[in-house]
Amino acid sequence: MSGKTLLITGASSGIGAATAKAAAHAGWNVALLARSKDKLESIAGDIGDGALAVECDVTDREQIRDAIAQTVSHFGSLDAVFANAGKGLEKSGIENGDPDEWHDMIHLNVLAVLYTAHAALPELRKTKGQFVITGSKAGRDHMKGSVYSASKWFIQGLGENLAEEMREWGGKCTTITPGMVDTAFFDEAKPTKLQPEDIADAVVFAIEQPKTSCVREIHLMPND
Template identity: 60%
Template sequence: MAERKTLFITGASSGIGEATARAAVAAGWNVGLMARSADKLDQLVQELGSASLAVAGDATDLVAQEDAIARVAAHYGGLDAAFANAGMGVETPGTEAGDPEEWRRMIDLNIMALLYTTRAALPELRKTKGQLVLTGSVAGKVHIAGSIYGATKWFVHGYAGNMAQEMREWGGRCTLIAPGMVDTPFFSEPKPEKLQAEDIANAVVFALSQPPRAAIPEIVVMPMG
C-alpha cells in the first residue's frame, strides 16, 4: 500500500475547503486543516479521523501559517501539496459605493493569505517535488462591471501562472482551480442549481492525482444551469 501523501488546506472549515478535505481523505491523503473556526475544524477531524489534523489560525497571519504548515509537516512526516483556498467577497460592491475597509480585508485574504500559504509551503514542497493549488474564479478570467473581488482573482490567475513557471524548475507543479458560481456560504442566499463544493473538491483531487509527468496548469469548472 502506498504511503499517504499530505495536503494542507486553508479555509478548511466550510465550503470548498471542507469538501476538499473529505474528498482528499477518501482518495487516500492526510489533510492539515486551517481556518479560524476551531470548533468546526474539530468536528471535521472527528469525522475524518487520524488522516486529519486541525491547525486553527488566521490565514492572513504569516506566522500563523508558517506554524500551521510546520505542525502538519512534522505530524505527517512532510508535505506534498498545499491548497490556498481561503477567500471572501464584499457585501457592498463597486468603487464609489464600496467600503474601503472591506476591500482591505478581502485583499488580505484573497491575495496576501494566498501569498503566505505559498511562502510557508514552498520549502516543504521543494523537498517532495510537491504541488500548489490556488482557488481562482471565473471572475478572474472575464471583466465584470466594477468588480473589485474579480480583480483580486485576476491577481490569483496571474500569480498561478508565474508560480507554475518557477516550480517547474525543481519538479513542482502549480494548478489554478477556477470555479463558476458555487453554492457555498460565500453567498448569503442558497444557489442549489449552481455548482456544489464537492464538484470543486473533485477537481482539486483530480489535479493532485496526476502522475509527475503531467502538469495541470488550470481547471475551469462551470455550472450547467
C-alpha cells in the same frame, strides 16, 4: 497516517471541507486550517486519524508558518497545499465601495495566498509537491467595478507565474476557476449551481496527476 499530505486553508466549510473529505477518501492525510477551531475539529473527527485540525488565521504570516511546521511534524512531509481561503464584498463598485472591506479582502484573497506559498514552498520543494489555488470565473472576466474580480485576476496571474517557478524543481501549480458555487458565499442556496464536492473532485484530480503532467487550470461552470 500513511500516504501523502495535503494542507487546506479555509477548511472549516464549503469547498475546503468538501476537499478535505474527498482527499481523505483518496488516501491523503489532510491538515485543515481555519479560524473556526470547533468546526475544524468536527470535520477532522469525521475523517479520523488522517486529519489534523490547526486553528490558523492565514493573514498572519507567523501563524501560517507555524501551521505548516505542525503539519510536517505530525505527518512527516507536505506534498500539496490548497490555498482556498477567500472572501467577497458586501458593497459593489469602486466609487461606492468600502475601502476597509477592500483592505480585509485583499489581505485574505491576495496576501494570504502569497504568505501560504512563501511558507510552503521550502517543504514542497522537498517532495516536488503541488500548490493549488482557488481562483474564480471572476478572475477570467471583466466585471463592472468589481474589486473582488480584480483580486481573482491577481490569482489567475499568480498561478501561472508560480507554476513556472515551481517547474524549475519539479513542482506544480494549479488554479481552480469555478463559476457560481453553492456555498455560504451567497445569502441564498444555489442548488442547481456547482456544488463544493464538484470543486473538491477537481482538486483531487489535479493533485493525483502523474509526475509528467501538470494541470495548470481547471475551469468549471454550472450546467444550469
